[in-house]
Amino acid sequence: MSKTNPGRFFEDYHIGQVIRHAVPRTVAEGERALYHALYPARHALYSSDEFAARSGLEGSPLDDLIAFHVVFGKTVPDISLNAIANLGYAEGRWLRPVWPGDTLRSESEVIGLRQNSNGKSGVVWVRTRGLNQVDEVVLKYVRWVMVRKRDADASPPDAVVPQLAGAVAADDLVVPEGLSFADYDFELAGEPHRWGDYAVGEKINHVDGCTVEEAEHMLATRLWQNTAKVHFDATNREDGRRLIYGGHVISMARALSFNGLANAQMIVALNAGAHANPCFSGDTLRAWSEVLDKAETDAPGVGAIRLRLVATKGDSADFVLKGEDGKYDPQVLLDLDYWALMPI
Amino acid sequence: MSKTNPGRFFEDYHIGQVIRHAVPRTVAEGERALYHALYPARHALYSSDEFAARSGLEGSPLDDLIAFHVVFGKTVPDISLNAIANLGYAEGRWLRPVWPGDTLRSESEVIGLRQNSNGKSGVVWVRTRGLNQVDEVVLKYVRWVMVRKRDADASPPDAVVPQLAGAVAADDLVVPEGLSFADYDFELAGEPHRWGDYAVGEKINHVDGCTVEEAEHMLATRLWQNTAKVHFDATNREDGRRLIYGGHVISMARALSFNGLANAQMIVALNAGAHANPCFSGDTLRAWSEVLDKAETDAPGVGAIRLRLVATKGDSADFVLKGEDGKYDPQVLLDLDYWALMPI
Amino acid sequence: MSKTNPGRFFEDYHIGQVIRHAVPRTVAEGERALYHALYPARHALYSSDEFAARSGLEGSPLDDLIAFHVVFGKTVPDISLNAIANLGYAEGRWLRPVWPGDTLRSESEVIGLRQNSNGKSGVVWVRTRGLNQVDEVVLKYVRWVMVRKRDADASPPDAVVPQLAGAVAADDLVVPEGLSFADYDFELAGEPHRWGDYAVGEKINHVDGCTVEEAEHMLATRLWQNTAKVHFDATNREDGRRLIYGGHVISMARALSFNGLANAQMIVALNAGAHANPCFSGDTLRAWSEVLDKAETDAPGVGAIRLRLVATKGDSADFVLKGEDGKYDPQVLLDLDYWALMPI
Structure with a gap:
């Protein structure tokens, strides 16, 4: 039996399922420096501890998009390895800054499923939460992806399409x-x-x-x-x-x-x-x-x-x-x- | 007289010689972040301080291969600048984790020498040790390389081929x-x-x-x-x-x-x-x-x-x-x- | 009205003008690691905390050129966005090491102006200072650049050419x-x-x-x-x-x-x-x-x-x-x- 991850197919998801994603990650000043090298990022609050302190924070947090990318990255092996398309995002909220030294992990709950009319794929909606080392939610968002079915003959689940805020x-x-x-x-x-x-x-x-x-x-x-x-x-x-x-x-x-x-x-x-x-x-x-x-x-x-x-x-x-x-x-x-x- | 390093040639090595390699290096969270950017590294013990702590360690050590590369890199100017080929490794052991903030340096002892039959080069075996700032050995290994002779007419050393464990x-x-x-x-x-x-x-x-x-x-x-x-x-x-x-x-x-x-x-x-x-x-x-x-x-x-x-x-x-x-x-x-x- | 920065033109400078450049920056071990990845930097004082300590410093400072690049980079939007050429440097002095965790910002004073004979551009001399989070000057230097005029018909300023040390x-x-x-x-x-x-x-x-x-x-x-x-x-x-x-x-x-x-x-x-x-x-x-x-x-x-x-x-x-x-x-x-x- 293969020991490698083949990813999940449409039939592998069910409403209410909670997936605890692998590989927690400690992020620190190295990630901050790399972010500045990879992007022409200049927003002062993320560039200077002094500027952040004058803005009432204990220091400069990591860029909000570092938090997003790390939380998102962890979901890929479970959500989008067999995705045909990344269809959308909604209801994303940053709830707490991420500080150098924090350790992030991700969890996703399946909140929507709808098989496509071609019978070969379906749409999966998940609500993903990023948590820090003391289990505080730092970020949450909904995304939906089109995922292949493993077996085109598998019977479709009851369609559940979540109501999402515009x-x-x-x-x-x-x-x-x-x-x-x-x-x-x-x-x-x-x-x-x-x-x-x-x-x-x-x-x-x-x-x-x-x-x-x-x-x-x-x-x-x-x-x-x-x-x-x-x-x-x-x-x-x-x-x-x-x-x-x-x-x-x-x-x-x-x-x-x-x-x-x-x-x-x-x-x-x-x-x-x-x-x-x-x-x-x-x-x-x-x-x-x-x-x-x-x-x-x-x-x-x-x-x-x-x-x-x-x-x-x-x-x-x-x-x-x-x-x-x-x-x-x-x-x-x-x-x-x-x-x-x-x-x- | 040239002030640049021409590297060592086969005649420059003798059995028992200990070479203290240059440029000690402090490694920290920046090196860790770069390692994650350069390689798709996901082993949890090196990704998360929390995961490492739950495994009984004080935090996440730097990847074992960061230790290897840093220790190895220091040996290059003395061992392999004139190498024709990197022939092999043996008896490598990691003895202590490397933590962010540690400073590494390397030393090598020449443990084998054998001139090639063509008379133009020879094989040099060294046992390299990587040490931290309190002189604890963090890593040791044997490697052997084929090195050019400076002078093809130089007489060969007595051949010493170390017995190495498989x-x-x-x-x-x-x-x-x-x-x-x-x-x-x-x-x-x-x-x-x-x-x-x-x-x-x-x-x-x-x-x-x-x-x-x-x-x-x-x-x-x-x-x-x-x-x-x-x-x-x-x-x-x-x-x-x-x-x-x-x-x-x-x-x-x-x-x-x-x-x-x-x-x-x-x-x-x-x-x-x-x-x-x-x-x-x-x-x-x-x-x-x-x-x-x-x-x-x-x-x-x-x-x-x-x-x-x-x-x-x-x-x-x-x-x-x-x-x-x-x-x-x-x-x-x-x-x-x-x-x-x-x-x- | 456009909210983006068009850069300054030759007419926008006057002798004695002090420009406080934007986006302070905290530099730390991530920048140090990246410097080692970007350049084959091996000077031991910047590579090893131990070597620096033995040289009487509290630890390894960030490379002097990291300080220069960060201080210089901040001046670009105000000094050289419309520059035709970067003409020279003089009187650069490093006054204090930059330590991991320091926050740098830059200020420039206009010390020279001379319109070119073609009437379309001029040379601007600035003395730039890099300051840390406690307003100590870490670095200062003069540079001069050729800058476009916004309006070729604008009357030239009185020429002031600073006397600079060779x-x-x-x-x-x-x-x-x-x-x-x-x-x-x-x-x-x-x-x-x-x-x-x-x-x-x-x-x-x-x-x-x-x-x-x-x-x-x-x-x-x-x-x-x-x-x-x-x-x-x-x-x-x-x-x-x-x-x-x-x-x-x-x-x-x-x-x-x-x-x-x-x-x-x-x-x-x-x-x-x-x-x-x-x-x-x-x-x-x-x-x-x-x-x-x-x-x-x-x-x-x-x-x-x-x-x-x-x-x-x-x-x-x-x-x-x-x-x-x-x-x-x-x-x-x-x-x-x-x-x-x-x-x-």
Whole structure:
């Protein structure tokens, strides 16, 4: 009998099933340094212990997307090893910062199942939680994937399609304990634009571009212990290129968005996300954002801003998203909807 | 007079000579993070402080192969700068874990010399010890290399060929102080297979593949302060490719072997090793293992398993090793024989 | 109104203006590990806490060039985003080591302005200071760049050209507090050559070569939060290659210079520097040095040596620098003049 993990197929999931994902991971200053090497990340709260302390935190937390990638990476062997497509995200919330030295692990609960009409695959919805070493939830989100069936003749489960919020409500956003932007230094942060300066509907072209290389995305994807073969094995495709982990595009686009959104410091919610088209080595990534909503919070000087972040391999000045047919433009790689915290 | 290091030639070695290698190195969490970025490393004991603590250790040690690479790297300027070939390893034993913050240095004693019949080169055997900041030996091993003579007319030394064990005896394996797998969490470790589930002679195809890039192996080889020119200088070869450090292949194969050997947590002995064929950028590495032996230990819940680890740029499902002529198949890159500790 | 940073143009600078650069940065052991992965860095004082302690320091500081790159990187969005050329450095002095955990920020004062005769651009001189979390200056240097005018018709400022020292005087070199080479271990450091062994005028070919890759220089340049577009965006040039950050060449050359200058441990002054020709992916870098001057210091066993460090993509054995026309040879990439501390 084989001792290797063949991954789970559609029949292997049932509603209410809780999967405790393997390989807990201690994250520390090495991961922080690598994040800065892999992405042009400049948000001051994640760059400087001093800036974070002045913002009421005990020190600089690890980037919110480090938490996301590590938690997500652990789910891959159980959720998406046989996935045909990563269909979406919803109801993502960051509940606590991750500090250097924390150890993260992940658990997922199956909350939805629906066999596809072709009988060969189905959609699985899971709610994933990332926990630290004292079992506090640091992050939770729903994602759904299309998974192959092992046996096309297996009978379908009763369809359960979860009701998911279109966006996390502003009242449900969790501001990290102690956070205050009352004494915020806009000059050190890099831009003068405060929460009040952004208008719903406003679009921002982040201007800068970054061309991605095979070595970089593989370093990143391994760092998150994401084991999906397509990111590493050049023999999977005729052209030898490897499909780049969608999360690499998320982090690159978020880092590029510093130029125009330097004060959108902390990510607190992931409302929705689509990996619109595959990304490959040699693509030059650019990004633009759109302000979707704004909300106040109870924390001193802290506002919330809801943003659409679009990564494109085309010209970010065009703000292209979808064609008249409602389909994503071929150059759009990512369409991400999130909430961030910003000084008022 | 030149101030640069020309390396040592065969005539520069004599039996009993002890070489204290240069450039001690403090290793810490940055090296740990880079190891996870460079290799798909997932063994839980090296990934999580919590998992290591539950296994009786004070925290997660640095990967055993980080210790090996750092200790080995220091020997290169003195042992293998003028080496024609790295011929073999024997009697390798890990005696103590390396913790973040430890400072490592290396010493080698010349234990064998034999001039080749062509008179142009000879074989040098050294026993290398890696020491930490309080002069405890953390690792020792024998390796032998073929080294050029400076002067073909120099008279040969008396031949001394050391008697080396075919494998480290199970009784000589050192289990780290305090290690216990009595409370082992197989689910968090990633696989249910325990020591008792493996049979001598069993072969495991580790399935996954990873294509290597120039930037990656150079980052790794520099990280270990290995200075061998062939790994870095594209002008050495017509095709501009650089010969990949054999240790990069070892770490890649070991990490790939997680899939099927997730519970072979700690490496405690290196019995033998051959870099069967050179590895180059663009090669897609796969791995398979064979169980060679098993032994019990005195530590709670801890068994020892002796494994052959083979890295190939071909199909690991074929378990190809050597041809009928006894020579390694051209696709085999590494044939490594080691002992690991596993929960019983 | 655009929220992104267009960079400053020549008209935006005035004499006496102080610019507080954005995004403070905490640097720690992760940055140290990455530095060792990116460059073949082997100077023992920056590799081993034990070696540094024996030299009178509390531990191993971060490499002097990490401090330089971080401080420099912060100035890019304000000083050189619209620069046509990086013209020179002078009066650079390292005043305090940077320790793991320190947070660095940068400030620049405009000390010179001169419009070019073409009316389209001008030269800006700034004195940049790097400060740590307790506002101690760790590093200061002057650099001057050629910057585009926004409006060619704008009237020129009064020309102010600062008088800059040709080299930092030996008496102005700052030896880190406590530094002593009285108990220096030449064997562990890697070479026997002491300060007394080097003669003014002596040239050293550092022999080794290292071929650079796109992924590597982008990792490095992002790590220093240097945002200059030309280093990252392949669409800037027909051939898809990215112009490599000049500081990457400095670090590579300095690391290569270990072979022959292993005991030139600490950089304490930057006298001058020219990025003679652009460097691109695929170039194989080699280095040679020339001893320009020597001086004693008051610290036990510590001498100072002034070195010219030349990086070339040609043969470093030729010691080529400039042609008969006084112009740099096309293969020369860097001509750097610095002071280092060395055991007497």
